[in-house]
Amino acid sequence: MNESITERMAIWDAFLARWPLDSLINMSLGEYSQAGNQDNFCYWLEAKTGSLGSIWGGSSFKFGVFSRDNKSPKVNDSTRCYSSDYGWLAKYGNSAETAYDQVKSKLIQVAQAAHAGNLALIDQVDLGPALKWKIAFLYQDRDKPCILPIYKTEYLQAALGSSEKKVSILQQELVKGFDGKNFLEYGIALWDVIQEKLSTELTPEDAQQFLENSGKFSQIKTPTLKIAGYQSNDGPQLALALDNKRTTLYLSAGSWLDEVKSELLDIVTYSPDKSRSSNLSANAPDLAIGNAIVKVVVPTKAALIALCDAYDNSDPADKAPISIKIDAVGAITMQPLNQILYGPPGTGKTHATIDEALKILDPDFLNQHLDERELLKKRFDELVKEKLIRFVTFHQSFSYEDFVEGLRALTNDDKQLEYQVEPGIFKRLCDDARTHGAQPDAGIRSTPRIWKISIDGTAQTPTQKYCLEHGEARIGWGETGDLNQAVENNPYYNNLGSGDRGTLRYFAEEVASGDILLCIHSAENIGAIGVVTGNYRYEQTPPAGVRDDYKHVRPVKWLYRNLQLSILPLNDDKQFTLKTVYMMERFSWGDLLAYLQKSGVHPVEPNKSGEKRKPHVLIIDEINRGNISRIFGELITLIEPSKREGANEALSVDLPYSKRPFSVPDNVYLIGTMNTADRSLAGLDIALRRRFTFREMPPRPDLLNNVEVDGLDIGQLLSVMNHRIEVMLDRDHCLGHAYFIEMKTQEEKRTLNHLAFIFRHNILPLLQEYFFEDWERIRWVLNDHNCQSGIEPFIRQPGQDRNLEKLFGATVATSLRDARWEINEKAFDSINSYRNILGIGT
Structure with a gap:
C-alpha cells in the first residue's frame, strides 16, 4: 500500500x-x-x-x-x-x-x-x-x-x-x-x-526454534540428526532438514503454495512415487513415499512466517484427489476415492475401515455416535445389507477373474457344458453404483431383468409410434381375451404354438414393474429403452391407429428413444431372435448403462441423478498380499479420479471376456488396508501407489496410557518394546496397540492373566515371525538379557539337566556353542518379568 x-x-x-x-x-x-x-x-x-x-x-x-x-x-x-x-x-x-x-x-x-x-x-x-x-x-x-x-x-x-x-x-x-x-x-x-x-538469512537452527516456539506446530517425535518432523494445528505435516546449510522444508503439496511461492527458492515437486529422503517416513509419515509433496528452500524468516500461515490454514482437500458428492439424503462426503490405511499388525486398520466407510456413506451418523462403537458397527452392517459396502480380502491366489470378470462352467438345460461370463466383486459393485439412482424417478428395480420386445415388427409402424409416444408396450394375439382371466378353454389361445403362448405369459405374468424393455428397431439394433411402470391390462378396443389385435398392454416409461444402437457388443455378437418377448440374459442393466454412456446416448428427459447416486464402498483387506497387476489388470488406470465416469479425461475399456465396455463410476470408493510387516510401501506396486492416498496407522501406545496391571503401565510397556524393534528392524514391524486395547475398554481385563494371554498368543508369536525365530534378538526386545536374580526371563536356555556336557560329554561340549532357547512359561505369570521389559526391578 x-x-x-x-x-x-x-x-x-x-x-x-x-x-x-x-x-x-x-x-x-x-x-x-x-x-x-x-x-x-x-x-x-x-x-x-x-x-x-x-x-x-x-x-x-x-x-x-x-x-x-x-x-x-x-x-x-x-x-x-x-x-x-x-x-x-x-x-x-x-x-x-x-x-x-x-x-x-x-x-x-x-x-x-x-x-x-x-x-x-x-x-x-x-x-x-x-x-x-x-x-x-x-x-x-x-x-x-x-x-x-x-x-x-x-x-x-x-x-x-x-x-x-x-x-x-x-x-x-x-x-x-x-x-x-x-x-x-x-x-x-x-x-x-x-x-x-x-529479511536476514534464515538458518535451519533459526527455523527449528521458530517452529517449536510458534504455537502452530508440535513435534511428531524427537528429531534425528538429519530431520525434524512437525504437525500443524490444522493437520498438515512438515519436515525440516537439519543437515542442510540452507533452510529446507518438505511439505504436502497443495494450493497453499500459490500464496507464497514468490518468497521461496528451489521449489521441487515430488509425485507420490518419486523417491525422497528415507528419514521422512519416520519423522513425518504423511510426507513419505506414496504422497505428493514439495521441497522448498526458505531464505528468510519473513518467508517462513508467510509459508507457515498459508500452510497451517491450507485446506486438507489439497492433499489428495478428493471427490465431493451429495448422497440421496443430502449428506455431504469429501473423501479420497482411493485410499490405503497402512501400518504394522494390530494398529486397528480393519477396525478403522468402519469409520472410513461411514465418513463416506453416513457422516452425520458417525459424527453423532463417535464414541458408540456398537451403534457404528450396527449402522455399518445395515449398509452392507444394502450392498453399499462390500468386503474382500486379497491373497496370493486372488485373480482378475475373481475381481473383475471371468468364465464359469455351467451345465445348460440340455445337460451340455457351457461357459458363462461371471462378473467379479468389483464389477458388480461398479454396476450397482452406476445403476443406483440412475433415472431415480423411473421406478427401476435394483436388479431389473431385461426383456426384448418387438412392437408390431421392426419398422416404426403407427402402432409402435403410438406406444412410444403414449408410454405403452403392446403385443398382439388379442383374440385370447384378458390374460388375467382363465384362457385355457379359449380355442384361439389353445391353437397358438408354445412359443407364442410363452410370449403371452412373459408379457402378462413374468415381466415385472421396474424391469427394462428393449424395443427393437431391427434384428440388430435397439430402437428404444423403457422401464415397466405398472401391471398388465387388457384393452378390448385399441386406440385409433393401433392394430386391432394389439390389446395386451403394459404401461412403460420410455427412457431412450430413436436409438438405432447395435445389440451385438452387448449380446455376444448375436442378433435379436424372432420371438416377440423374451429375457436377455447375456448382460445386465449396469452393462447396458455403460454401453449407452460410451455411445454418447442421452435419455429423453435430462438425467439429474448424478447428484443422488449413493456412494458405494469396496473395502480391500490385505491389499498388498495380492498380485496387484494380475488382479486389477487394465482397470488400474480407470480407478484414477481423473479417469472416472464424468471426468474430463474419463476412460473406458472393453473387458476381455465379455467384450463389453466398462468404466469406473465416480461414486465408487476403494478403501484398502496394508500390513507393513508383510511388505513395506517401497515394495508396493508403483502403479498402485500413484493412484491411492496413503494414511499411516502407526502404533498408538498413548491410547494405553494410565492402563495399568499391578502398577505396570501398559502404554509404556508397548512403547519400550517398539523402540527396540525399530532399532533392530524398522518401524514397519512394530507391535500394534490393538492387542492391548481391550484392557482399556474393559476394566475386568486389566489382569495379569489377560496380559499373559496377550503375550502368549499375540506378542511372542509375532516376534518369532519378525525375527525368524532368532531367539537372542527376541530376548533383547523383552530385555531378558538384563534380568536380575529372581526374575523369570521369557526366553531362556535349557536348564542344567539338559546342558551340553550331559548330552555330549565334556570333550565334545567344549567345542559346541549352545544355540538352544526355550520359552519360560513361568515368566508369563510373573508381573516382575513384565516390569523387567521396562528395566524396572522388583
Whole structure:
C-alpha cells in the first residue's frame, strides 16, 4: 500500500463512519460477510482497510464465520462446519447463525475493550488473533492510541527481539517508543524495522526454534540428526532438514503454495512415487513415499512466517484427489476415492475401515455416535445389507477373474457344458453404483431383468409410434381375451404354438414393474429403452391407429428413444431372435448403462441423478498380499479420479471376456488396508501407489496410557518394546496397540492373566515371525538379557539337566556353542518379568 498518511486516516474515518461501534450490536450475518458484496464488515477489514495493517490471505475461517463464494459441497470435521452458504468454526456453534452470534459478541467485546484501552482482555477473547487485533486497532481511542497496525505475533516479537507470546504485552512495549506525533507514521517506521530484521538469512537452527516456539506446530517425535518432523494445528505435516546449510522444508503439496511461492527458492515437486529422503517416513509419515509433496528452500524468516500461515490454514482437500458428492439424503462426503490405511499388525486398520466407510456413506451418523462403537458397527452392517459396502480380502491366489470378470462352467438345460461370463466383486459393485439412482424417478428395480420386445415388427409402424409416444408396450394375439382371466378353454389361445403362448405369459405374468424393455428397431439394433411402470391390462378396443389385435398392454416409461444402437457388443455378437418377448440374459442393466454412456446416448428427459447416486464402498483387506497387476489388470488406470465416469479425461475399456465396455463410476470408493510387516510401501506396486492416498496407522501406545496391571503401565510397556524393534528392524514391524486395547475398554481385563494371554498368543508369536525365530534378538526386545536374580526371563536356555556336557560329554561340549532357547512359561505369570521389559526391578 502506497497511500499517504492523510489517505490512510481518511480510510480509517470512512470505516468508522460505515461501522460505528454502537452499530455492531445490530449488524446482521449478511452485513458481516456476504460473498460478492464489497460492502460487508469482513471485506472492509481485509481489503478496504488494508493500508491500516494487512490481514490478507490465508483461510476465511479467520473470520469465525463467512459467506462462501465457492458453493461446492464440503464435509464437516471436528473444527470446521459448512452449509451451502456459510462456513464456520465448529467451536462457535452448530449453525452459521449460532456461530455468528458468538463471533459478534466477541468482536463487540474486543472493540469495547480496545476503546477502553484494556488490551489484556483482548488477549483472552477467543477470536483469531489477526482478526481481533485488527478490530482492536480500528476501534481504539484515537486520542489515546495504544495499538499499532501490526497484528502478527511474530512481527511484534521481531521488533522487540522478544519471545513473549501475549500480543497485549508486545503492543504495550512497542507503544512506549511512540513520540506523541503521528501514530500511523510511527507504525510505518516500526514496520520498516521489522522487515529489515526478518529479511536476514534464515538458518535451519533459526527455523527449528521458530517452529517449536510458534504455537502452530508440535513435534511428531524427537528429531534425528538429519530431520525434524512437525504437525500443524490444522493437520498438515512438515519436515525440516537439519543437515542442510540452507533452510529446507518438505511439505504436502497443495494450493497453499500459490500464496507464497514468490518468497521461496528451489521449489521441487515430488509425485507420490518419486523417491525422497528415507528419514521422512519416520519423522513425518504423511510426507513419505506414496504422497505428493514439495521441497522448498526458505531464505528468510519473513518467508517462513508467510509459508507457515498459508500452510497451517491450507485446506486438507489439497492433499489428495478428493471427490465431493451429495448422497440421496443430502449428506455431504469429501473423501479420497482411493485410499490405503497402512501400518504394522494390530494398529486397528480393519477396525478403522468402519469409520472410513461411514465418513463416506453416513457422516452425520458417525459424527453423532463417535464414541458408540456398537451403534457404528450396527449402522455399518445395515449398509452392507444394502450392498453399499462390500468386503474382500486379497491373497496370493486372488485373480482378475475373481475381481473383475471371468468364465464359469455351467451345465445348460440340455445337460451340455457351457461357459458363462461371471462378473467379479468389483464389477458388480461398479454396476450397482452406476445403476443406483440412475433415472431415480423411473421406478427401476435394483436388479431389473431385461426383456426384448418387438412392437408390431421392426419398422416404426403407427402402432409402435403410438406406444412410444403414449408410454405403452403392446403385443398382439388379442383374440385370447384378458390374460388375467382363465384362457385355457379359449380355442384361439389353445391353437397358438408354445412359443407364442410363452410370449403371452412373459408379457402378462413374468415381466415385472421396474424391469427394462428393449424395443427393437431391427434384428440388430435397439430402437428404444423403457422401464415397466405398472401391471398388465387388457384393452378390448385399441386406440385409433393401433392394430386391432394389439390389446395386451403394459404401461412403460420410455427412457431412450430413436436409438438405432447395435445389440451385438452387448449380446455376444448375436442378433435379436424372432420371438416377440423374451429375457436377455447375456448382460445386465449396469452393462447396458455403460454401453449407452460410451455411445454418447442421452435419455429423453435430462438425467439429474448424478447428484443422488449413493456412494458405494469396496473395502480391500490385505491389499498388498495380492498380485496387484494380475488382479486389477487394465482397470488400474480407470480407478484414477481423473479417469472416472464424468471426468474430463474419463476412460473406458472393453473387458476381455465379455467384450463389453466398462468404466469406473465416480461414486465408487476403494478403501484398502496394508500390513507393513508383510511388505513395506517401497515394495508396493508403483502403479498402485500413484493412484491411492496413503494414511499411516502407526502404533498408538498413548491410547494405553494410565492402563495399568499391578502398577505396570501398559502404554509404556508397548512403547519400550517398539523402540527396540525399530532399532533392530524398522518401524514397519512394530507391535500394534490393538492387542492391548481391550484392557482399556474393559476394566475386568486389566489382569495379569489377560496380559499373559496377550503375550502368549499375540506378542511372542509375532516376534518369532519378525525375527525368524532368532531367539537372542527376541530376548533383547523383552530385555531378558538384563534380568536380575529372581526374575523369570521369557526366553531362556535349557536348564542344567539338559546342558551340553550331559548330552555330549565334556570333550565334545567344549567345542559346541549352545544355540538352544526355550520359552519360560513361568515368566508369563510373573508381573516382575513384565516390569523387567521396562528395566524396572522388583
